[in-house]
Amino acid sequence: MAHRLRGPWRLAIEQASMEPALSSGDWLLVDPTTVRWPKRGTIVAFHEPDGGALSVKRVAAGPGDRVPFEAGYLELADDEAWLIADASEETAADAGLGPPIDSRRYGPVPVALLVGRVWFRYGPWRRIGRLSRG
Amino acid sequence: MSRLTRWLAPTTTARAHCDLPCGVYDPEQARIEAESCHKINEKYAANEDATFRTRAIAIKERQADLVKHHLDVLWHDYFKPEHLEKVPNLHELFWNANKQVSKVKASTEAADSKKLLEMIDEIDAAWKATGGLEKTRVAGRPA
Numbered sequence: 001m002a003h004r005l006r007g008p009w010r011l012a013i014e015q016a017s018m019e020p021a022l023s024s025g026d027w028l029l030v031d032p033t034t035v036r037w038p039k040r041g042t043i044v045a046f047h048e049p050d051g052g053a054l055s056v057k058r059v060a061a062g063p064g065d066r067v068p069f070e071a072g073y074l075e076l077a078d079d080e081a082w083l084i085a086d087a088s089e090e091t092a093a094d095a096g097l098g099p100p101i102d103s104r105r106y107g108p109v110p111v112a113l114l115v116g117r118v119w120f121r122y123g124p125w126r127r128i129g130r131l132s133r134g
Numbered sequence: 135m136s137r138l139t140r141w142l143a144p145t146t147t148a149r150a151h152c153d154l155p156c157g158v159y160d161p162e163q164a165r166i167e168a169e170s171c172h173k174i175n176e177k178y179a180a181n182e183d184a185t186f187r188t189r190a191i192a193i194k195e196r197q198a199d200l201v202k203h204h205l206d207v208l209w210h211d212y213f214k215p216e217h218l219e220k221v222p223n224l225h226e227l228f229w230n231a232n233k234q235v236s237k238v239k240a241s242t243e244a245a246d247s248k249k250l251l252e253m254i255d256e257i258d259a260a261w262k263a264t265g266g267l268e269k270t271r272v273a274g275r276p277a
Binding site for chain 1: 142143144145146147148149150151152210211214225
């Protein structure tokens, strides 16, 4: 737990895969003491399984849940979550980007890669507020 | 930026990230590497020199990996769920072609690499049927 207290406690967002909930340039508060996957709908910061980049997505399914995958289902392990972008391909395309990259690309994310729960936007001023669970 | 704003600004950036594909896709990339595998199999059969054959197998495996890579990029990045309407057996085409690449890696039979070429031609037809030629190449394929 001690290493978690080092944070990050604040994050800036770049790119558009969490539109409209989060926009590029938003400043967010993170709770890095979160050690388990939070409830479905919560936005989390985590390291991507392929490449390790620090990213934010929404928990679409948690440990033990079944998620539709290809023509069937995938059952998540006890430490895994399914993290999905809010933005559709069309929204991302409007921002000049390709499809959002999330669990549909890199699969379930183990809790060891969880960095924290994203709970509050403190910038820009006109968008300050607690983040809803989608 | 004011001193207060600088003090409040996060020092860590997270990506809500999206792919930034170049948007150029063509099964021809996979086919050229598969043709290399096929030619190598033909040359392998015509030359009994052990050193040549060892080298041929190593190169064929490398080219076969490239076939898989190009097929995967097409499958995951170019083709979209809506393309299944025009090509209902799309996943089967890629599944079988990738399996055939594995077979080509393990085999020196020209019949196996020829079959892979035919499978890539089927994928090429799917790419054309979904408008790939017009949508993804800068000015179509060179004449």
